[in-house]
Amino acid sequence: QKEVEQNSGPLSVPEGAIASLNCTYSDRVSQSFFWYRQYSGKSPELIMSIYSNGDKEDGRFTAQLNKASQYVSLLIRDSQPSDSATYLCAVTGNNDMRFGAGTRLTVKP
Amino acid sequence: IAGITQAPTSQILAAGRRMTLRCTQDMRHNAMYWYRQDLGLGLRLIHYSNTAGTTGKGEVPDGYSVSRANTDDFPLTLASAVPSQTSVYFCASSPSVGGLNTGELFFGEGSRLTVL
Numbered sequence: 001q002k003e004v005e006q007n008s009g010p011l012s013v014p015e016g017a018i019a020s021l022n023c024t025y026s027d028r029v030s031q032s033f034f035w036y037r038q039y040s041g042k043s044p045e046l047i048m049s050i051y052s053n054g055d056k057e058d059g060r061f062t063a064q065l066n067k068a069s070q071y072v073s074l075l076i077r078d079s080q081p082s083d084s085a086t087y088l089c090a091v092t093g094n095n096d097m098r099f100g101a102g103t104r105l106t107v108k109p
Numbered sequence: 110i111a112g113i114t115q116a117p118t119s120q121i122l123a124a125g126r127r128m129t130l131r132c133t134q135d136m137r138h139n140a141m142y143w144y145r146q147d148l149g150l151g152l153r154l155i156h157y158s159n160t161a162g163t164t165g166k167g168e169v170p171d172g173y174s175v176s177r178a179n180t181d182d183f184p185l186t187l188a189s190a191v192p193s194q195t196s197v198y199f200c201a202s203s204p205s206v207g208g209l210n211t212g213e214l215f216f217g218e219g220s221r222l223t224v225l
Contacts, residue, residue, distance in 0.1 A: 008149075032212040043199055043216040044152070088151065092212050096167055097142070101151035 006100035023089030113217035132200035140203040141183040
């Protein structure tokens with residue numbers, strides 16, 4: 001079992017809809033959780049971090065964390081074609097950061 | 110603009126050759142990392158350094174070595190390249206707040222390496 005699991009997609013949503021991206025992790029001692037966006041051919045860029053259970057909102061993005069269920073999600077409201085990218089979930093491990101394989105999101109105009 | 114610089118951006122290398130990928134940051138971040146990214150496998154950690162003078166092994170360290178002589182530089186060396194090391198390599202750094210690593214990674218633009 002991979003330490004960080006994501007649905008590889010592709011996930012396709014129409015413009016203006018809510019995109020929901022999910023991630024599960026196996027290490028119960030993980031403390032910090034991150035979402036990165038990676039456009040094709042580019043490097044990952046941090047878009048959200050979350051450290052405690054509950055929701056954290058930043059503009060159109062909401063990260064949700066449930067440590068008991070070992071589950072973290074990212075909601076993108078009012079999705080735009082420019083949101084089309086691969087979204088990487090990352091979880092802190094023992095002195096390092098482990099990434100999921102990423103979910104490819106396509107927002108159709 | 111401050112950030113992380115990687116070199117070379119792209120390289121084709123014969124198997125068995127030695128190669129060093131360079132990484133320099135000017136943000137004075139304590140922690141630095143090397144990842145490789147392969148299709149379907151995502152980002153996998155090769156080596157990391159929590160501070161100058163220290164290094165550690167990540168998930169896939171075999172065939173790679175690193176050094177951290179100072180805060181800014183974190184080179185990755187392939188002693189004898191093999192075709193399975195064909196990948197995109199990303200260097201990253203992470204700031205600290207109050208002496209604690211935030212875990213937030215800032216990535217370089219990547220180095221695409223092809224080993225024939």
